[in-house]
Amino acid sequence: MTATKQFGxxxxxxxALASATATVALFLISASALAQNVLQDVRYAAAPGxxxxxxxxxSGPVGEVQAFTTDSPPRIAIxxxxxxxxxxxxxxxxxSGATSAVxxxxxxxxxxxxxxLFRPAGYTTRSAGNLLVLTVDAGSAITAGNxxxxxxxxxxxxxxxxxxxxxxxxxxxxxxxRVIMRFDSDQAAADMRNEGNxxxxxxxxxxxxxxxxxxxxxTDFATPVVxxxxxxxxxxxxxxxxTNGPYDTMAYxxxxxxxxxxxxxxxxxxxxxNGMRMPGNAGAVSxxxxxxxxxxxxxxxxxxxxxxxxxxxLIAEESNLNIVAADTVTGNVTLRLVNVPxxxxxxxxxxxxxxxxxxxxxxxxxxxxxxxAEYEQALNTARIQLENTCEVIQEYIAINYGKxxxxxxxxxxxxxxxxxASSSGGSGAAREQRGFLSSRGTVSADDRTNxxxxxxxxxxxxxxxxxxxxxxxxxxxxxxxxxVVIADENFARDLGARFAxxxxxxxxxxxxxxxxxxxxxxxxxxxxxxxxxSILSASxxxxxxxxxxxxxxxxxxxxxxxxITSNQREAVISQGEEIGYVTINDQGGGxxxxxxxxxxxxxxxxxxxxxxxxxxxxxxxxxxxxxxxxKDDVKSFIDVxxxxxxxxxxxxxxxxxxxxxxxxxxxxxxxxxKNRNDVQKVPWLGDVPFLGRLFxxxxxxxxxxxxxxxxxxxxxxxxxx
Numbered sequence: 001m002t003a004t005k006q007f008g009x010x011x012x013x014x015x016a017l018a019s020a021t022a023t024v025a026l027f028l029i030s031a032s033a034l035a036q037n038v039l040q041d042v043r044y045a046a047a048p049g050x051x052x053x054x055x056x057x058x059s060g061p062v063g064e065v066q067a068f069t070t071d072s073p074p075r076i077a078i079x080x081x082x083x084x085x086x087x088x089x090x091x092x093x094x095x096s097g098a099t100s101a102v103x104x105x106x107x108x109x110x111x112x113x114x115x116x117l118f119r120p121a122g123y124t125t126r127s128a129g130n131l132l133v134l135t136v137d138a139g140s141a142i143t144a145g146n147x148x149x150x151x152x153x154x155x156x157x158x159x160x161x162x163x164x165x166x167x168x169x170x171x172x173x174x175x176x177x178r179v180i181m182r183f184d185s186d187q188a189a190a191d192m193r194n195e196g197n198x199x200x201x202x203x204x205x206x207x208x209x210x211x212x213x214x215x216x217x218x219t220d221f222a223t224p225v226v227x228x229x230x231x232x233x234x235x236x237x238x239x240x241x242x243t244n245g246p247y248d249t250m251a252y253x254x255x256x257x258x259x260x261x262x263x264x265x266x267x268x269x270x271x272x273x274n275g276m277r278m279p280g281n282a283g284a285v286s287x288x289x290x291x292x293x294x295x296x297x298x299x300x301x302x303x304x305x306x307x308x309x310x311x312x313x314l315i316a317e318e319s320n321l322n323i324v325a326a327d328t329v330t331g332n333v334t335l336r337l338v339n340v341p342x343x344x345x346x347x348x349x350x351x352x353x354x355x356x357x358x359x360x361x362x363x364x365x366x367x368x369x370x371x372x373a374e375y376e377q378a379l380n381t382a383r384i385q386l387e388n389t390c391e392v393i394q395e396y397i398a399i400n401y402g403k404x405x406x407x408x409x410x411x412x413x414x415x416x417x418x419x420x421a422s423s424s425g426g427s428g429a430a431r432e433q434r435g436f437l438s439s440r441g442t443v444s445a446d447d448r449t450n451x452x453x454x455x456x457x458x459x460x461x462x463x464x465x466x467x468x469x470x471x472x473x474x475x476x477x478x479x480x481x482x483x484v485v486i487a488d489e490n491f492a493r494d495l496g497a498r499f500a501x502x503x504x505x506x507x508x509x510x511x512x513x514x515x516x517x518x519x520x521x522x523x524x525x526x527x528x529x530x531x532x533x534s535i536l537s538a539s540x541x542x543x544x545x546x547x548x549x550x551x552x553x554x555x556x557x558x559x560x561x562x563x564i565t566s567n568q569r570e571a572v573i574s575q576g577e578e579i580g581y582v583t584i585n586d587q588g589g590g591x592x593x594x595x596x597x598x599x600x601x602x603x604x605x606x607x608x609x610x611x612x613x614x615x616x617x618x619x620x621x622x623x624x625x626x627x628x629x630x631k632d633d634v635k636s637f638i639d640v641x642x643x644x645x646x647x648x649x650x651x652x653x654x655x656x657x658x659x660x661x662x663x664x665x666x667x668x669x670x671x672x673x674k675n676r677n678d679v680q681k682v683p684w685l686g687d688v689p690f691l692g693r694l695f696x697x698x699x700x701x702x703x704x705x706x707x708x709x710x711x712x713x714x715x716x717x718x719x720x721x
Contacts, residue, residue, distance in 0.1 A: 037063060038086040039111055042102055044094050050138030052099040055131055056113065058083070062127040068314055069300040071339055074098075074117035076136070078125075079310070083111040097121075098139040120300075162188045164208040164237055165256075167230055169218050174293075176263035177218065177225035179241060183256045186334050190258045192251045199241040199249055199262060206237040224264050250298075252345070253336035254352045296342035303335045308353050311335065312366060315346050326367035329355060387438045390457035397452045397465070401474050404445035404452050410471070411436045411443050411464065436464050474718040475566045478615040478623060483710040484559040484631050486651070488703065491552050496524040496697035498545040522680055522697035523547045544694065559631060561611045564716070568616050576608035579634060582643040607632045607648060615713060621661055623713040628654040653709055664712040672705040 038059040047053050066079040085106035092102045098121035104113045115123075115136065122137040162183045172178040181190070183206060191202045208230055216228040224247040229240045246265040251258070299318050303311060309325050311333055316323040319342040331353055337345050350357060356369040367375075399407060437443060441456030454461060499520040523530075527547035534543045565571035583603045613627040630652040637644035653668040681687070681696030688695070 037061075037080070037083045039080065039083055039104060039113070040086050042087060042092050042104070042113075044092070044096070044099070044102070046096050047135065050097045052094060052097045052136045054094075054099070054102060054115065054134045054136065056134070058130045058132070059086070061130060062132045065125075065132065066303070066306055066310060067125070068302060069120075069123075070318060071120055071298050071300050074120045076115040076117065076123055076134070077314075078113045078115075078132075078134070079314075080111045080113065082109065085111045097136065099136045162203075162206045164203070164206055164212060164230070167212055167216075167228065167239070169216065169221070169225070169228060171221045171223055172261055172263070174263060175223055176261050177221065177223035177241075179225070179228065179239070179260045179262070181239065181258045181260075183258070186256045188253070188256070188258060190251075190253060190336065192249070192260060192338060194249060197243050199243065199260065201239040201241070201251075201258070201260060202233060202236060203238075203258075204234075204236040208232065208237040224262050249338075250340050251336070251338040252340050252348060253334070254348055255334070258336070294341035294344040296344065296346075298339045299337065299342050299345060300339060301335055301337040301345060303333060305332045305334055307331070308333045308349060308355075311349055312346075315342055315349070318342050319346075320362075322363040324363065324365045326365070326371060328368055328371055329353075329366060387440065387457060390438075390440070390459070392440055392455055393458055393461060395452075395454045395461050395465075397454065397468065399450045399452060399468075399472055402472050403447075404450045405447055407468070407471065408443050408445035408452060436460060436467060475568075476617055476718055477564055477566055477716040478617065479562065479564045479714040479716055480571070480611070480613050480615060480625065480627075481560070481562045481712045481714070482611055482627075482629055483712075484557075484561075484609070484629070484651075485708045485710070486557040486631070486705070487555070487708075488705040489554045490701075490703045492550065492699070492701040494524045494527075494547075494549045494697070494699040495693075496522045496527070496547045497694050498523050498543075498547075499694050500543045502541040502543070520682060520695055522682075522695070524549045524697070557633075559609050561609060561629075563611060563613065565613070565615065568614065570612065570614040572610070572612045574608050574610035576606060576610075576632070578604040578606050579646045580604050581645045605646060605648070607634055617715060618658070621715070622658055623661060623715060624656070624658045625711065625713060626656045627667075627711070628652070629709060651707055657711070659711070659713055661713065661715045664710055666708055667711050668707075668709040670705075670707040672703075674701070674703040676701045 039056060040059055041057040043055045043057070045053050045055075063083075064081060066081075067077060069076050083106075085104050087104055090103055090105070094101055098117050098119050100116040100118050102113065102115050104111055106112075115134065117136070119139045121139045124135050126133050126135075162185045164181060165184050166180075166182040168180040168182070170178045170180070179201075181188075181201070181203070183203075187205070188203050189205050191204070193200050193202075213231055218225050218227060224243045224245055226242045226244050229242070231238055231240075241260070241262065243262060248263050248265060249260065250263070251260045253259070296319060299315075301311070301314065308331050309329055312323050312325050312329070315321070333349060333352055335345075335349065335352075337348070340348075346357070349355070350366065354369060355366055356372050358365045358372060365372075438457050438460050441454070441460055443455075444453040445451070446453065454464060456464075497520065503515040523545065524547040527549050530548075531546040532544070534541065561573050561575070563571045563573045580602050581604075583601050585601060608630060609632075610630045611627065612629075613625055616624040616626075618624060630650075632648050632650050635647045635649045637646050639645075651670075655667055657665065657667055659665055676699075678699040678701075679686075679696060680698075681692070686692045686696035
């Protein structure tokens with residue numbers, strides 16, 4: 001009876017608790033549903049001046065909103081956190097002014113309203129109760145001063161009053177001009193627009209001190225910017241930037257800096273110049289270093305005190321890049337970016353918040369710089385610990401085409417020992433990462449079987465095997481054919497004469513007496529022919545001898561050495577003879593014949609045709625040759641008393657040349673030409689016309705010699721199995 005009563009009481013208590021739990025859960029669900037705002041309706045109406053008013057109606061008061069714009073395609077996007085989409089249709093067509101249509105989509109507990117534009121246009125927003133009104137301009141250029149901020153917070157929209165603290169000009173990337181306005185706070189509300197050859201920057205809530213209101217001429221920087229002129233404007237500050245030539249503009253604001261870059265149109269080339277300094281305290285002008293290129297699609301963002309995680313999410317959506325933000329990525333950022341590549345916008349946000357990024361493929365991990373550095377250090381420490389504790393395995397790898405000891409030296413970067421094997425261990429001071437081996441790895445080479453003996457971690461062994469697939473393979477061969485052509489041509493002609501007159505008389509005894517009158521003796525040394533003429537009379541005689549020689553010779557010597565060698569291996573081929581000759585080594589002493597025979601020795605001199613060449617096959621199939629070619633031969637012998645001593649004609653070339661496979665080129669050539677005219681004559685008589693030929697000797701010689709060296713490389717590719 002007691003047990004039954006206790007059971008009944010317990011059962012009733014459980015029922016009551018279950019009922020209370022259901023009531024609390026229903027209340028919490030209802031409270032959550034009531035707290036969620038709902039986008040109920042979208043209406044639009046044309047406004048004066050081609051503007052369009054778009055009204056968004058919600059189920060409750062408008063909360064915090066976040067907005068940004070893009071130029072390609074032109075859009076205005078508004079994010080509504082904690083809001084669900086209750087529209088009956090997803091897209092509302094407008095087709096008025098610069099506005100094309102309005103669409104809304106819900107994801108992740110928020111709703112995004114996107115206004116599609118026909119052309120870039122500015123906008124303003126205002127909220128009243130459950131209504132948010134977005135006014136889209138008629139289509140003027142989007143500027144950095146769109147007044148988009150959290151509704152109901154006028155201080156964030158106007159930014160308060162700030163002061164211009166400095167104005168800098170720098171030469172930026174690719175010849176662009178960079179204008180930097182610095183303020184004493186991050187609440188400046190800057191607005192930029194292009195007006196012909198001027199870029200006008202208005203900061204409605206900023207004042208500028210008198211010492212900065214001076215014109216700056218920056219023509220010497222060779223950028224599209226000619227001058228900067230800051231001045232007061234209707235209680236605010238205006239900076240007029242005058243340009244020259246076609247240009248593109250880009251602007252962004254981060255913290256207390258507003259930056260405008262004015263770059264030349266693509267294809268325009270500008271040169272760097274020296275810097276200038278603004279008069280007074282206007283700020284330094286300097287040149288920009290470390291140029292970077294950004295390739296992302298241009299975007300336009302306008303944020304006032306927005307969480308940095310939200311900015312990263314918007315950049316990810318615009319760039320189609322997957323961005324993973326660490327939990328430690330916190331804080332807000334104020335940015336105005338106009339027509340900025342998305343990758344540059346991402347870099348600006350990371351730099352402003354002390355963040356860094358690691359990218360693998362299409363995924364980027366964003367975290368504080370210190371956190372990333374500690375993570376990478378931890379990975380490196382873990383890798384080292386794993387190598388120090390890994391299981392050591394042994395592998396025997398046969399080498400097919402290379403030399404095992406050479407590959408062992410390559411793996412360890414340590415010279416192999418002499419003999420049949422070489423080894424490198426992993427003990428002592430050498431216990432560190434060496435080449436492809438870990439600190440625990442060893443490698444030995446057996447030259448007899450041409451095998452590598454490896455002991456190391458499985459990862460290192462696998463890397464060595466992959467390396468050998470590239471290193472241990474047959475090497476292409478190169479056939480080098482050289483041709484040395486020596487051509488000469490000689491011509492010589494000599495004319496001479498001998499001329500004598502004799503007087504003949506008879507002595508009383510009856511003997512004939514010959515008295516010489518005069519004698520001209522100018523004959524050819526080695527005549528090819530002579531002509532003699534004698535005229536005799538009773539009392540005198542005339543003797544005349546004409547001699548002549550003509551020599552004409554042509555010769556050609558062709559040498560054709562050929563050699564085959566492996567890629568990047570030197571090859572040498574030579575052919576010739578040794579010429580012997582006697583030399584005397586005088587060491588003093590007596591001068592008898594026996595001692596002279598002892599001092600006489602025979603020396604030899606080589607006369608060689610030699611080719612040394614080292615070919616290198618380039619990646620595009622051509623051949624780089626480093627070669628030296630020598631061609632010596634005996635010219636003549638000179639008798640020095642102890643015997644003939646040879647003299648040589650020496651010809652050589654040493655060069656390096658890049659040649660197409662199979663192409664023949666002339667790598668060297670020498671051309672010699674000699675022309676000589678000699679005249680020997682009797683003065684005055686040799687100059688008499690016609691008759692003067694009897695009183696002179698003439699000679700003419702012409703010689704031509706030409707040396708040409710041809711080289712032809714041919715790659716003999718080895719088939720790889």
